[in-house]
Amino acid sequence: MKKLKEILISKPNGLLNIYCTAGYPNLNDLPTIVNSLHEAGADMIEIGMPYSDPIADGPTIQESNGVALGNGISIEKIFEQLELCKPKIPKILMGYINPVMQFGLEKFCSRCEETGIDGLILPDLPIEIYESKYKALFEKHRLSNIFLITPQTALERIQKIDNLSSTFIYAVSSASTTGKGNGLAAANDYLEGLKSLPIDHPILVGFNISKPEDLALVHKHANGGIIGSAFIKYLKDKPEVGQASKDFVDYITNSAPVS
Amino acid sequence: MSLKIDEQGFYGEFGGAYIPEMLYPNVEELKESYLKIIHSDEFQKEFQALLKDYVGRPTPLYLAERLSEHYSAEIWLKREDLCHTGAHKVNNTIGQILLAERLGKKRIIAETGAGQHGVATATACALKGLECIVYMGEKDIARQAPNVSRMRMLGAEVRPAMSGSRTLKDATNEAIRDWINNPTDTHYIIGSVVGPHPYPDLVARLQAVISEEIKAQLDGNPTHIMACVGGGSNAIGAFYHFLDDEDVELIGLEAAGHGINTDKSAATMALGTPGVLHASMTLVMQTLDGQVTEPHSVSAGLDYPGVGPWHAHLHKEGRVRYESVTDQEALDAVLLLSRKEGIIPALETAHAFAHLEKMDLKPTDRIVINLSGRGDKDLSTYIEFLDV
Ligand SMILES: Cc1ncc(COP(=O)(O)O)c(C=O)c1O
Numbered sequence: 001m002k003k004l005k006e007i008l009i010s011k012p013n014g015l016l017n018i019y020c021t022a023g024y025p026n027l028n029d030l031p032t033i034v035n036s037l038h039e040a041g042a043d044m045i046e047i048g049m050p051y052s053d054p055i056a057d058g059p060t061i062q063e064s065n066g067v068a069l070g071n072g073i074s075i076e077k078i079f080e081q082l083e084l085c086k087p088k089i090p091k092i093l094m095g096y097i098n099p100v101m102q103f104g105l106e107k108f109c110s111r112c113e114e115t116g117i118d119g120l121i122l123p124d125l126p127i128e129i130y131e132s133k134y135k136a137l138f139e140k141h142r143l144s145n146i147f148l149i150t151p152q153t154a155l156e157r158i159q160k161i162d163n164l165s166s167t168f169i170y171a172v173s174s175a176s177t178t179g180k181g182n183g184l185a186a187a188n189d190y191l192e193g194l195k196s197l198p199i200d201h202p203i204l205v206g207f208n209i210s211k212p213e214d215l216a217l218v219h220k221h222a223n224g225g226i227i228g229s230a231f232i233k234y235l236k237d238k239p240e241v242g243q244a245s246k247d248f249v250d251y252i253t254n255s256a257p258v259s
Numbered sequence: 260m261s262l263k264i265d266e267q268g269f270y271g272e273f274g275g276a277y278i279p280e281m282l283y284p285n286v287e288e289l290k291e292s293y294l295k296i297i298h299s300d301e302f303q304k305e306f307q308a309l310l311k312d313y314v315g316r317p318t319p320l321y322l323a324e325r326l327s328e329h330y331s332a333e334i335w336l337k338r339e340d341l342c343h344t345g346a347h348k349v350n351n352t353i354g355q356i357l358l359a360e361r362l363g364k365k366r367i368i369a370e371t372g373a374g375q376h377g378v379a380t381a382t383a384c385a386l387k388g389l390e391c392i393v394y395m396g397e398k399d400i401a402r403q404a405p406n407v408s409r410m411r412m413l414g415a416e417v418r419p420a421m422s423g424s425r426t427l428k429d430a431t432n433e434a435i436r437d438w439i440n441n442p443t444d445t446h447y448i449i450g451s452v453v454g455p456h457p458y459p460d461l462v463a464r465l466q467a468v469i470s471e472e473i474k475a476q477l478d479g480n481p482t483h484i485m486a487c488v489g490g491g492s493n494a495i496g497a498f499y500h501f502l503d504d505e506d507v508e509l510i511g512l513e514a515a516g517h518g519i520n521t522d523k524s525a526a527t528m529a530l531g532t533p534g535v536l537h538a539s540m541t542l543v544m545q546t547l548d549g550q551v552t553e554p555h556s557v558s559a560g561l562d563y564p565g566v567g568p569w570h571a572h573l574h575k576e577g578r579v580r581y582e583s584v585t586d587q588e589a590l591d592a593v594l595l596l597s598r599k600e601g602i603i604p605a606l607e608t609a610h611a612f613a614h615l616e617k618m619d620l621k622p623t624d625r626i627v628i629n630l631s632g633r634g635d636k637d638l639s640t641y642i643e644f645l646d647v
Contacts, residue, residue: 052423052550053536055435056279062422074548097277098535102549123279124538128267148280152442157283175281175442 001144003090004118004167007043008202008223015224016215016253017204018231019046019094021064022081023073029241031084036242038089040249046121046226047082049075049095056123058179060229075103082115092146094121105134109141119144119167127164135164150175151190155197162199169199171222172207179229180207184214191221215252227252262502262578268456269540270572276455277538281439285447288362290457296361297354297464309353313386314343316350316468320476320627325599332620335481336602336630337473337497346605346632347466347493348379352448354465356383359446366390366445370420370434372399372427372489373560373607374406375632376450381415383448391415394433396426399559406636424553427489427563431537451490452567455538459567466496473627474500485510486629487610488528488581489560491567493631498579508580511570512610514556515583523555527566528574528581536565542574557586557640558606588613590644593634605632606640 007015018037022030034045050065050073057065078093085091093112100108100122112120120143125134130145138145144167149158152175161169171194173187174180184191187208194203205218206226218225231248238244260271268274268290278286296302310316318338327334339347352369359367367389371377377393384391393410397419400407410417420429431453438447452459452466473484484501486494488511501507516524524530524544531542536551544552544564556562573579584592589606592613597603604612608631615626634641641647 053428053432055432055538056281056439058436066422069550096535098543098545098551099549101534102532102545102547124277124535126276126278126280126283129275129277150281150442152284153280154284172281176440177436180440 001118001142001167003088004044004092004144007090008168011043012202013223014219015043015204016041016249017044017046017224017226018042018249019048019226019228021048021050021061021068021232022078023050023068023071024064024232025067025235025241027071027073028081030078030081032242033245034085034089034091036245037249038086040246041253042249043224044090044092046092046094047078049078049093049099051096051099054096056177058177058229060179060232064232075099075108079111079115082117087116090118091116092119092121093117097122097125105137109137109143112143113141117143119146121146121170123148127161131164146170148172151187158197158199162201165201168202168204168223170226171203171205173205173209174207176207178207181210181229182208184208184217191217194222212252212254260576262573262576264460264569268460270569271575272533273540273568273571274456274459275540277535277540278455279439281442285438285442286455292362293358293457293461296358302357302361306354306357310350310468314349314353315341317472317476318342320473323600326596329599330615330620331622332624332626335477335625335627337469337627339469339493339629339631340602340604340608340633344375344379344382345635346375346379347469347496348376348450349382350468350496351450351462351465351492352376352379352383355446355448356387356389359389359448360387362446364444364446366392366441367448368392368394368434368437368445369448369450370394370427370430371450372396372430372562373558373605374399374403374410374636375560375605377415377417378406378409378413380448381410381413384415385413392437393417394420394430394437396420396424396430398425399427399430402640403559403636404639426554426559428551435537451492452495452569453490453537453539453565459539459569462492463495463499463569466492467499469493469496469629470498470500473497477627480504480507481625481627483508483510483624483626484629485512485611485614485626487512487561487607487631488566488570489563489607491570493629495567495569497627497629502578509578510614511579511581512614513581513583514558514561514610515585516555516557518585519583525554525556525562525564526583527564529583531566539568541565541568542571557644558589558610560605560607561610582614584610584613588616593641594645602630603634604630605634606637608632
């Protein structure tokens with residue numbers, strides 16, 4: 001988690017985290033996409049491990065998961081592809097707990113450490129089970145478990161999550177599945193309140209960020225933004241994924257200042 | 260090891276609540292309040308009155324004489340098919356609608372496979388004047404058409420689940436996603452003993468009335484109780500009050516589809532391995548990579564690649580024996596029961612009857628079969644596959 005911690009310290013504001021689905025659009029695109037996104041200015045990359053039943057995801061990411069699985073992606077292949085990504089890029093693996101369990105938890109954590117993974121986002125691994133069964137192992141392999149909070153998360157629980165966190169907290173802009181595309185208008189009050197939360201760790205906001213204005217708004221109220229579905233949609237049918245990745249970062253960061 | 264649920268919502272290694280944080284407030288609210296509410300006098304008074312006057316409970320325990328003669332054993336049928344709406348599913352939806360009301364929820368969502376749970380949910384919502392949205396796999400919408408029309412007549416909106424195998428698993432995914440997207444006003448009425456804790460326990464308690472009545476209706480214990488298992492709610496309901504009675508052999512029947520040695524099966528106990536599905540640790544039909552496989556059963560209500568976590572535990576502990584029955588064996592059993600007893604069962608239910616063919620029965624055996632539902636909804640399948 002060292003690279004992730006360093007970037008959070010050296011760049012306390014305006015962070016950009018982009019999500020891509022491993023194996024999408026083509027089986028072996030991951031290294032090109034990760035390296036190109038970083039070169040163009042993404043500070044960290046979240047890499048989705050495809051799953052047949054992604055219950056927290058909307059249609060866009062569901063579809064990318066389906067395409068990637070059809071292409072033949074697997075966790076083992078993702079680790080092989082990670083060896084081809086530039087080592088200095090902060091990288092987070094995101095995925096559902098079942099494929100990780102079947103891969104074998106010990107082996108998964110070792111392979112993460114070997115391939116330069118800094119953190120994990122496992123949306124269906126709840127805090128209580130994390131604490132009792134996973135925490136020690138993740139810490140041994142220097143993997144930061146990144147927790148989600150929502151507008152409905154009670155303050156007491158946010159503080160508990162803050163205590164368990166080691167890098168950043170992932171605040172979802174509205175309690176929803178990914179890629180709802182509702183925009184951030186309804187989340188304005190929530191975003192404004194983030195800075196005053198009595199917590200120690202930086203906050204990155206995700207869900208519903210699809211335009212430069214959205215990202216700029218998030219940057220005003222939090223340490224960074226996370227973009228997923230908008231990038232996956234953008235990648236669809238692009239002939240050259242490296243160029244498309246760069247173009248997307250240019251597009252999303254090139255915003256007129258919001259008032 | 261105990262056969263029952265522990266404080267954390269686990270049955271041995273199975274169960275729990277593997278939910279994303281977005282669902283935490285809803286699931287926590289339910290977990291903190293379900294026992295208090297369902298044990299309250301006020302809830303029980305309304306629930307018992309509705310079970311009696313609206314659902315039609317107690318359902319009869321009927322001695323099937325011609326079937327008994329055919330198999331040379333004493334066979335009793337627990338007539339859940341005579342419940343209002345035609346299956347046991349309504350025991351659960353009536354209980355949960357009263358719970359939802361007390362939690363102040365205004366919008367009800369459900370998943371359905373065979374459509375029986377969807378109909379039972381739509382019925383409960385009509386009874387209470389609550390908005391109702393039912394997710395149903397596109398494939399099931401086609402094969403259980405009468406139930407789709409019934410739900411619509413009752414005022415429910417039926418939304419097709421278009422992903423994956425377009426059956427029960429995918430309908431459940433869509434219902435969970437809906438709940439994530441509607442975090443405050445919505446209650447999810449799950450249709451079986453599946454999903455995150457406390458659902459398996461809640462649904463089991465609401466279905467336990469089946470075995471409570473069997474105990475009161477039969478003079479002494481049966482030798483066997485048999486029920487079909489999709490998620491496992493009618494089976495748990497029929498087994499519940501007999502779990503500690505070791506003299507009673509409990510048998511759950513799963514759908515083998517074309518056979519457990521083919522790639523077209525839904526026999527989770529035979530083919531599944533431990534994993535997380537629909538926010539519960541249970542047995543799951545999956546690839547070595549942990550991707551859930553698409554099941555097959557001619558019966559939409561059993562066409563599910565998982566099973567309730569309590570069943571996974573009862574299987575592991577050996578308290579309940581799980582066997583499987585093929586599509587064809589179930590279809591044959593439909594005709595036999597129709598002609599011997601004048602009862603056309605649901606396809607799901609027929610799986611329990613089909614097992615009689617494989618048992619080494621003795622005249623002293625006293626078997627209770629949970630007749631979980633009637634077959635009207637399956638007529639188009641029966642017309643297609645049976646020479647009628
Ligand atoms: C009549 C009937 N029996 C059984 C089932 C299977 O569900 P469970 O295993 O939860 O009883 C269904 C499900 O749709 C059903 O309609």
